[in-house]
Amino acid sequence: MSWIDALPDAAKTYLEQNRLDEVECVIGDLPGIARGKAVPAAKWEKQEYFHLPESIFFQTITGDWGEAAGPTGFTEPDMFLRPDLSTATAAPWTTDGTLQVIHDAYRTNGEPIGFSPRNVLKHVLAKYKEQGWTPVVAPEMEFFLVARNTDPAMKIEPMMGRTGRPVAGRQAYSMTAVDDFGPVIDDIYEYAEIQGFEIDGITQEGGAGQLEINLLHGDPVKLADEVFFFKRLIKEAALKHDCFATFMAKPIEGEPGSAMHIHHSVLDENGKNIFTADDGSETPEFMHFIGGLQQNLPNVIAVMAPYVNSYRRYVRDHAAPINLEWGRDNRTTGIRVPLSDPAARRVENRLAGMDCNPYLCIAASLACGYLGMMNATKPGEIYAGDAYDGEDDIPQGLYAALDLFDEATDIHDIMGHDFSRVYSIVKRTEYNEFLQVISPWEREHLLLNV
Structure with missing residues (x-):
């Protein structure tokens, strides 16, 4: 599996000692809460990206929503979330073999989502x-x-x-x-x-x-x-x-x-x-x-x-x-x-x-x-x-x-x-x-x- 070669050493060591059951595909929202999807390992190996609505960045800490969608209105378009394999790390508190991987957010045209916090830091x-x-x-x-x-x-x-x-x-x-x-x-x-x-x-x-x-x-x-x-x-x-x-x-x-x-x-x-x-x-x-x-x-x-x-x-x-x-x-x-x-x-x-x-x-x-x-x-x-x-x-x-x-x-x-x-x-x-x-x-x- 070639994607394993791109993992940090600690993640490789973890996988040598644990059978991979699940990958948590995560991205931080405005409060810094991990949002995303848990994906079975077999599916993870086949996917290059996954989707979430960009509205996750419009949520308040209580789970309500700010009217921040812009002139197109609250249509909740999907983002492309692509993994940064250099961030892959174990979730050692889980009972099965689990990796966490941070993803970056892009629009369908490949443009980075400007209000995704990790993209904001990269912009600076x-x-x-x-x-x-x-x-x-x-x-x-x-x-x-x-x-x-x-x-x-x-x-x-x-x-x-x-x-x-x-x-x-x-x-x-x-x-x-x-x-x-x-x-x-x-x-x-x-x-x-x-x-x-x-x-x-x-x-x-x-x-x-x-x-x-x-x-x-x-x-x-x-x-x-x-x-x-x-x-x-x-x-x-x-x-x-x-x-x-x-x-x-x-x-x-x-x-x-x-x-x-x-x-x-x-x-x-x-x-x-x-x-x-x-x-x-x-x-x-x-x-x-x-x-x-x-x-x-x-x-x-x-x-x-x-x-x-x-x-x-x-x-x-x-x-x-x-x-x-x-x-x-x-x-x-x-x-x-x-x-x-x-x-x-x-x-x-x-x-x-x-x-x-x-x-x-x-x-x-x-x-x-x-x-x-x-x-x-x-x-x-x-x-x-x-x-x-x-x-x-x-x-x-x-x-x-x-x-x-x-x-x-x-x-x-x-x-x-x-x-x-x-x-x-x-x-x-x-x-x-x-x-x-x-x-x-x-x-x-x-x-x-x-």
Whole structure:
């Protein structure tokens, strides 16, 4: 079977040890949910593509639909979904031999679907390629392990640790706290190894039951694929141990939120970091990338913080940035320059929430840096001290963030106008859905008092 020759080594090893029964043909929608079809292995070997309606990209997180079909109306035409065999990876939690394969979306004329998130990221990378640049990114994934929550009316609680007590917060970097999740982490490591993913490290974060997984730096599409796969992997490992993994930006009252910090550098055609000059000093491109983030991040916050819950994370003195200041080795700033040797000089965007779609978030962050370098945007003065003492720069809620996004035509040029149109419509539909829900706070304080 010649298609096996195109698989990554980890997938080949898996197939040597497991009889292939099924292939999951998947594609990430706007929220980053895996959509697709499960296909018997015998059929998979014969097919070059499959179809899904393009309307999967018009769905909100609740499963409702935004009126984003365009002038032709809601006819739900099919897309051609073609496999990228380099993404093939095992689904090790299944009882039979199963591969997952990410697909790319095209129209019947071969044109990429502009509002497919993986295509959006590729569109941004093409802009870099035109300049002879290759971006490199490294995402950091924060998430919570929580007790099973089967009633949405109940508050989310931390999971029960191996000690028999609910895990506690305020234990950042504690090895003992990490050990509390030992069985879940063991399965995360095992699943990742079977799937061919390399984890750079796992640490305990500041929240109760909050962990962080760091991934090695590399190609933006490959890393976005891995984050997409990791979200499912981690959820499956948690379920095996009678708890939930959640990537909500702010799942527990009074605890820190979960971010997806993104480290960026850019290579030239010779593989040299353009942020570093021959003498080891910082280049204008480095400063302009920072300037681009400062100037343009407000316009893409709606992509990096895509839900009403996302904005609960931006709370002063609660481990998330509240402004667009930049600093060196300063975790209170929204834009951080980590300690590194000159060859590894990079910029960290600390604003994005872990509830983001990884393709769209990385695309948006790179678009901001690209505009900065193309426009020679100078950053503001470096911030010294605690940036929580500074002024708020983050839009106060999703609706305000969408207004900024709609006005940012230069961002639309980089990420794609078709995507920008569809994204705004779907997110505004989702916000209107949220407005129909009455919260416990409203019942508690308004029912009898107003």
